[in-house]
Each structure stands twice: as C-alpha cells, then as structure tokens.
Amino acid sequence: MAHFAKLNAVGVVIDVAAVSNDVATSEEVGINFLKNLYGQNTVWKQTSYNTINNSYYERVDTEVPTLADDQSLAFRGNYAGIGYTYDEDNDVFIPPKPYESWVLNETIWDWEAPVPIPEDIEDKRYDWDETNQEWFVSNWYNIYK
Numbered sequence: 279m280a281h282f283a284k285l286n287a288v289g290v291v292i293d294v295a296a297v298s299n300d301v302a303t304s305e306e307v308g309i310n311f312l313k314n315l316y317g318q319n320t321v322w323k324q325t326s327y328n329t330i331n332n333s334y335y336e337r338v339d340t341e342v343p344t345l346a347d348d349q350s351l352a353f354r355g356n357y358a359g360i361g362y363t364y365d366e367d368n369d370v371f372i373p374p375k376p377y378e379s380w381v382l383n384e385t386i387w388d389w390e391a392p393v394p395i396p397e398d399i400e401d402k403r404y405d406w407d408e409t410n411q412e413w414f415v416s417n418w419y420n421i422y423k
Contacts, residue, residue, distance in 0.1 A: 280308050283358035283371065285321040291362045291371070294325065323364055325371060326353035331386035332370075355387030377408045 280302035284293040295312060302308030305324040312322050328335050328343070334351040335343035355370030356362065362371045370387045380389040395404055395413055405416040 279327070280305075281325050281327050281357070282308055282312055282322045283325045283362070283364065284312075284316070285323060285364055289364040289366065291358045291360055291364065293360065294358055295322075323354070323358070323371075325356075325358035326351075327357050329353050329355065329357055331356065331388050333386075377406060379408060379411060 279296040280299055282295050282297060282302075283291045284295065286292050297308050297311055301311050302324075308324060309322045313320055326334070328337070328346075329352050330343070332352055332355050334346045334349055334353075336346045337343055355365075355368075356373060358364070358371040359373065361374045363374075364370075365372055368384070368387075372382065372387055373389065375382075375389055377389075377391070379392050381392065382388075383390050391406055391413070393412060396402075403416045404413040406412075407414050
C-alpha cells in the first residue's frame, strides 16, 4: 500500500489515505487518483509507513519494526499522522510539538525535551513535567511494578 497525507491550507495533516500500489504506481499517479476521489482542490503528499525519526524500518516476519540496512529508503522524516505538519522547505512531516519547552531535532525530525530522559528507562516509565522541566516516574510504573 502507498500512503498519502491530506493537507489543509497551512500544511497540517487532516487525513491519511492508503492506495493500492497497483493504482499508485508513482506519487503523482496516487495524488491524481485521490484528487479524483476527494476533489481537485485537495493537497496530498506521499508518506512512508516505514519511516520513523528519519530512519527506515522493515517488518520482516513480524509486526515489530526493525531498522533496515538500506536507509536510503527513509522518506519525508516521519510517517504522517493527523495533526502532523508538512515542512515544505525540508520536505518532511513533523509531529505535533508535545510541550512548549521541547525543541525540534532536525536530524530525526522529532521533538526533544530540554533535559535528556533518564538512562534507566527499561524498568521504569517516565513522563515529562513541563512546569518543573523534569522527568518523573509515572503513576503507571507505580501501579504495575
């Protein structure tokens, strides 16, 4: 399947549609197909279901994605979701900013906290406290530990 993000007038993703690869033989053909369905005045950009944080992942024999050897397949920074923004200058999809203090990492095209998450995340779940600008062990961890 080929996936396409429908953009509003300011480049925010308002829908994502899947089109058969038999139909969407190129981005242009897929966009024309969707414009015929949803209107010629709609704006669409192809997005890669397998691109996360500017890296390409494969799903081989499992639904768990694994980092692919061929990173040239990474496409437009991230798989677009509703609420993501299309950055035309950099030709990437950027997720919504989770907190005011977070900054955009233009290598992975995702937001990062001003303080790195603690290293011991394997046995804990952390959440961000915007007011105090710090990570804390979430209530989820306390309930299920």
